Amino acid sequence: MASQQFEPPSGTRDFLAGALRTREAVFARVRQVFERYGFEPLQTPAFERLETLTGKYGDEGDKLIFKILRRGDHEATGEADLALRYDMTVPLARVVASYGSQLPTPYKRFAMGPVWRADRPGKGRFREFAQCDVDVVGSVSPLADAEVVCALTDALDAAGVRDYRVLVNSRQALTGLLESYGVPVDLGGGVLITLDKLDKLSPEKVVAELVDARSLTPGIAEALVGDLTAADAVERMQIRLKGSEAGRAGLEEVGRLLELAAPKVGDDRIAFTPSLVRGLDYYTGVIFEVVAEGMPGSIASGGRYDGLIAALGGPDVPACGGSLGVERIIGLLGDDQSDAHRTDVAVTVIAEDTGSEVMDFAARLRDAGLRTEVYLAASRKLAKQLKWAADRRARFALIYGASDKEAGMITVRDMDTGEQAQVPTHELAAHLTERCAPSR
Amino acid sequence: MASQQFEPPSGTRDFLAGALRTREAVFARVRQVFERYGFEPLQTPAFERLETLTGKYGDEGDKLIFKILRRGDHEATGEADLALRYDMTVPLARVVASYGSQLPTPYKRFAMGPVWRADRPGKGRFREFAQCDVDVVGSVSPLADAEVVCALTDALDAAGVRDYRVLVNSRQALTGLLESYGVPVDLGGGVLITLDKLDKLSPEKVVAELVDARSLTPGIAEALVGDLTAADAVERMQIRLKGSEAGRAGLEEVGRLLELAAPKVGDDRIAFTPSLVRGLDYYTGVIFEVVAEGMPGSIASGGRYDGLIAALGGPDVPACGGSLGVERIIGLLGDDQSDAHRTDVAVTVIAEDTGSEVMDFAARLRDAGLRTEVYLAASRKLAKQLKWAADRRARFALIYGASDKEAGMITVRDMDTGEQAQVPTHELAAHLTERCAPSR
Structure with missing residues (x-):
């Protein structure tokens, strides 16, 4: 059998x-920040009704939805009735529509968990990946936009x-710019979509695309790009x-966000x-992106999208929010090799008939909060x-060993130094709790 | 539009x-216990290749698998190529097959997360529900079986x-019993499947089913049920x-587990x-179930299943494990109304032009670890x-308010007593950290 199976x-x-x-350490730290801002957790199912999702992400997005086949007798139809969650925003709109008055006003929620997109897998691009959203x-209130920006940047710091x-x-x-x-x-x-490429393409190429693909006159294209890329x-x-x-109005919006968020963000x-620009055309107010040295694209982004909840099937309520590029952040960190998850105590089993004592030692150490493992393989060799x-x-x-047992003692070996000490069995938990404490 | 949508x-x-x-508090407590036993976390994708899952759960189980339609041009075929995880055991077998020598020996892992089954939804029965497994x-070693039992009962305690x-x-x-x-x-x-109903049906009904449905002679059926239900x-x-x-051999196995686990379990x-009995026929050694007063069925169960990992496509390795009925346990607990998630400080916004100060107060309180919320709605009325x-x-x-601002003070209202105190703004974080501390 091929190992690929x-x-x-x-993806x-x-x-x-x-x-x-x-991963979990990053989620925990981010979550703590969101909670400190008063955002509440929300968890929705992995799948939604297919009609809840289709038509919400554009034609290209719709193609990336994982659809779930109907079951039982309906399976043979080849039809789908459910689909895996594509993002956290459509489920939020459904929840706001469904629970309305049961939710606090405003409803500040965060959502962290996997979403699924049938994208072509590639370096750093997955079909199952975590999203991490805050929304109000x-x-x-401009304070809401500022809170979103501060919560996300605080989370990045954390x-x-x-x-x-x-x-x-x-x-x-x-x-106003286009006008x-x-x-x-x-x-x-179309012009905005092309202008969005200014961080990737040269000004000349953007001008060319504005003229060739967007039908802008060369004069306007050059003036626009020239001004936007000037010092x-x-x-x-x-x-x-x-x-x-x-x-x-735009300058005022931006100014207000800077005034409220800059003292905290720096x-x-x-x-x-x-x-x-931000590609998505559902934004109605301020928009933002967070970029970091050495990372392509953005590591957080968002904005105000007052019409979106209604467009997604929810009530007509204003909203703003943002998303943390948590997979990118995690991608920069290695595996957790910290001492936090070291085994505190490993209990060897040398003699055949010491199982009960070994279980008792382990139980007492675990009750004392020590991470304790018992040797479960077959060898009886100490080495x-x-x-x-x-x-x-x-x-x-x-x-x-047998001699320890006779003396009512147990040998404690420091695995870092190799030093061994004999300890009365009834003092074992106290002895090890103390020795494990400073480095915990 | 119907609200049902x-x-x-x-489910x-x-x-x-x-x-x-x-839910998360239960998961966290259970997880802490598993970690203390040296079980390591494992997380596999929500879906597996369809062929990884089919044929592993019997005909009835196969019908409950949520299948994912192929994508793009293949969608029209109505065929599925992926399927949502049905349990945590098949993914474990795949991981053991895939990562073999990279895993510790023995590999002690826990898995907590949703699984999906297209069961008919009902009271306490869901199509998306959490499983919580430990396996070695x-x-x-009989110590492994004992560790599984102790970890699960410790988790129940927690x-x-x-x-x-x-x-x-x-x-x-x-x-031996059947012999x-x-x-x-x-x-x-068949006889065992019927005997498994002794906790739900009367002895007479079980005898009748043994005779009618299982073709046992009345004499054997009566002797068997009579002895099993005797005082x-x-x-x-x-x-x-x-x-x-x-x-x-069976008595010896059971005796060894009791000897090793009873001192800890009680x-x-x-x-x-x-x-x-335990319905599943893949068990090969000790089996166990945990039952609790006032709860139907079992709240934890497991046993030794030495052939299963190989049968599921993994290598031929011995294994034992168990599952915590975490949804049943959570079902007994209400919503978390504890003070742990109270907002510490709510910041009102009375005057129109105090946004920056309000953001600054909130930032300082959050930096001090206090859960702080800012008023984001439109009203300027204090009440x-x-x-x-x-x-x-x-x-x-x-x-x-305006007078506070002039005096460099801020009014702190105790929401439980209604008492108000004026505090210099620069002492705000220290003042509130101290007042929130005792009850935190």
Whole structure:
């Protein structure tokens, strides 16, 4: 049988202890931050009714939905009625629609867990991957936007990400930008999609694409790209945007977010970025992305999306939120090799008839909170059992031979130094609790 | 639109904060116990290749597998190539086959997470539900069986379940039992399935089913059921089982488990139970079930299944393990209403222009570890904002009016007593950290 058959399905991963602990440590730290901000956890099912999901992610998104075949007699139809969760936002809209008045107002929730997309698997791109979202549903206050940005950047700090920058813009500012350069309204969407590539393509290539693919006149394209990539782009844009109503409203939105969030995030880590677009067209207010040195793309992003909950089938409520690129962050960390998960005590089993005593020692040590493992393999050789204790990265090994037993003692071996001490069995738990304490 | 469309799919549940916290607290406590025993966490994908799962759960089980439709051009075939995880054991077998030598020997792992079965939903029966398994792969030692039993009962203790009893039997004892009463070998499997109903049906009904459905002679059926339900059933069975080789081996297995596990579990909470069958025919050694007062069925169960990993596609290694009926345990607990998740501080926003100060107060309190929420709705009325603070179950509310601002002070309202105190803004974090500390 090919070994491939034992691998997890394409685009998915098995997490053994070390990798899983790294993931869970990141989730725990992020979660603690979200809770401190008063966001509440929400967990929805892995799958939703198919009709809840279809039509919500565009044609390209719909193709990536994992659909679940109907069951029983209906299986033969080849039809699907359920589908795996594609993101955390559509389930949020359904929950807001379903539980309405039972939820706090505004409803501040976080969601952490896997989502599934039938994307072509690749380096760092998975079909099962974790999302980590915070959203505020039911508030138009700029404080809500600021809270989302601060919660996400606080979470990045907690996860150990340094040297990041928060790029801020607004949909209204983008509308004002297009107006100001005389971009025809019907070309606006395409122009923004191309402008979004300014962080990846050269200005010349962006101009070329604006002209060739977006039907913009060369004059407008060059002026737009020239200003956006100038050293004083922000100043140029501020002047430009002040010339239109949408532009002024956008500048005001951005200014308010900076005023509220910058003291916490740090003035040098957050800035108005007029070229920031964000592909998704459901944003209605401020938008932001967090980028970090050495990481491609963004490690967090979000914005205000006042119409989305209604568009997804929920009630017409304002909302804003953001997402942490938690897989990217975890990808930078290695397996957890910390001492936090070392075995404290490994109990060897040398003599054939000491099983009950060994279970008793282990029980007392575990009751005292020590991570304790009992030798479960067949060998009765001490050397082999001590090798096992070393493999388990045990701090201490217990050796309980016939002579120990007679004397009512047990031998405690420090696995780091090799030193051995005899301890009365009834003092074992106290002895080891004390010796394990300083390094715990 | 019907409100039903916003409910989660049939047999699944949304977990809002209170219910989710209860679940997670149980998982965390159970997990801590498993870790103390040296079991390592394992997480596998939500779905497996379809062929990994089919044929592993019997015909009835196969019908309950959620199958995932092929994607893209293959969708139209109506064929499935993936399927949602049905239990934690088949993925374990795959992982053992895949990672072999990278895993510790023996491999002691726990797995906690959802599995999916297309069962008819009903009271307490879900299509998405959590499983919580511990297994030891690669050890034939009776200590391994004892560790599994102790880890599960320790976990029950930690989850707050009291008054449980561990019923112990062995497959070999059951073989000896059938031999001893002269049950024809080919009827044995069916006879055991019927005997397994002795905890639900009257002895007369079980005798009738043994005769009618299992083709046992009335004499044998009556003798068997009579002895198994007698007040001194255990003594009768011990005498019976000593008469055959399988019976003696079974008694020895059971005796060894009791000897090793009873001191930890408690002598009065674990006992040889000759009528315990366990439906699944993959068990090869000791088997056990944990039952609790007031709970139907079992709340934990398991045993030794030396051939299963190989039968599931893994290598031929001995194994034993057990499962915690975690949904049943959680079902007995209510939503988490504990003070652990109260909001510490609710910050009101009375004046229009205090957003920056409010964000600053909140940031300092959060940095000090206090759960702090900012008023995000539109009203500027203090009464309304204090009602919000009360709804959020805040310990303290902060009020920062124009006069406070002028004096460099902030008003701290104890939400339980209504008492208010003015505190210099620069002392706010220290003041509240101290006042929140005792009850935290």
